[in-house]
Amino acid sequence: MKKILAAVAATALVFGAAGCSSDSADNGSNGSNGSNGASQVNQDGTKAENSALTVHDAAGRTVEFAEQPERIILAEGRNTFVTSILQDDPFENVVAFGSDLTKAAPKFEEKLYGLNPAAKDLPEIGNIAKGDVTVENLLAQDPDVVVMSLDHKDGAEKTGFLDDLDKAGVTYVFTDFRQKPLENTTTSVKLLGDLLGKTEQAEKFNDFYEGKVKEITDRVADVKDEDRPEALVWTAAGMMDCCSVSADKNFGSLLDALHAKNLGEDITSAENNTLTAEKMIEMQPENLIVTGGEWSDETDKTPDVRHVQLGYQSSPDKAQETLDGPLETPGLDLLEAPKNDKYFAVYHQFYDNPFNVFALEAFAKWLYPDKFEDMDAAKDFEDFHKDWLPFDYSGAFFAHNGDK
DSSP: OOOOOOOOOOOOOOSSOOEEEEESSOOSSOOOBOTTTOOOOOTTSOOOTTOSEEEEOTTSEEEEESSOOOOEEESSGGGHHHHHHHOSSTTTTEEEEOTHHHHHOHHHHHHHHHHOGGGGGSOBOOOGGGTOOOHHHHHTTOOSEEEEEHHHHHHHHHHTHHHHHHHHTOOEEEEOSSSSHHHHHHHHHHHHHHHHTOHHHHHHHHHHHHHHHHHHHHHTTTOOGGGOOEEEEEETBTTBSSOEEEOSSTHHHHHHHTTOEEGGGGTOSSSEEEOOHHHHHHHOOSEEEEEEBOOOSOTTSOOSSOOOBOBTTOOHHHHHHHTTGGGGSTTGGGOSTGGGTOEEEEEGGGGGSTTHHHHHHHHHHHHOTTTTTTOOHHHHHHHHHHHHOSSOOOSBOEEEGGGO
16 A cells, blocks of 8 residues: 655654644634643734644634644544544544544544554544533543534534633644535644644645645636536435535535535525425426435445445445435435436545545536546545555445446
8 A cells, every 4th residue: 555655754742742722813712721731822922932833723723832742632533534644544643533433434434443453442532513522531531632623613612611621721723624625624634734743744735635626626717607507415315304405515615616506505504404305306406416425334235224325335336226215215206317317426424524625526527527528536536545545445435327
């Protein structure tokens, strides 16, 4: 297995890193003082003299550490999608992680355990977004920093959890791949790269990412309003009652970047909103994109839920076999998009990690086939594994009913 390795000089990691933070914008919490007696940040926002590392997070906060962090909690367990880009052992320096990884991406998790079987013994802390994590849970791991998501931030502010972390002297930062993926992916990758001492590798990935986004979006920059294709993204299709759709965030924001008419925004400005099958039929989206995943471990049996099986456990044949599952929802046989070969599926977890650029590529090819004849998201994602990731490619992550 090959991986692009950053030529980074090994950073001396000292146990018990200390941190402090300040906000560069009005983003709610004023940050946290680090554990182990961190000094306060200067009032004018300048770097404290004893600060060994300064990072910037997706909430617009600046956080300073007196020492390089060595004990990291990934409260969003799926941030291991990022750490797998940055280092050969994605769990290196990780002392605990959120339970979302096991629930949402179990087959990806198995890939990681294949690299480091001992990581199976790492504690899971629960899910901050669901309110089942306590400050005591985190303190028990003696963390130098807790890495949360902006989704965690929204709820943790309302419940007072961030205030409790501040009082306990726990340093925390925020990543975001979900609310504003094309804006915050590179910031979040750089943040984790800095925390792990893999800054150069993070910068290399960000160069790759920004170049790919630009290559794609430049081709649709001159699309006239009357030529914009209509599209609707139905998330976790067949997994839950019909139908949760992306509006202006995560997958919906990718449609916006491609100058498509994102029909989800006609329903609500919230991140996700449920509409009825009758409403979807009334809308008659020109292009219908559903998200599929690995929500059934029994991949050799017909699952009770009618979702498209995508992910590391799937295969191109399995993806095609299950592609029509969401369309079994009563009434959806009246949709025109599937009949016109404009029905597609994409791996659900692309909505919450830096691999979202491959979803952008797939959407572009599906919505503008003439402009992107030379692009192949499936092949490019497979090649990405050879170049960037420490484990082998397997599975299927895209499907199109026109390929049957």
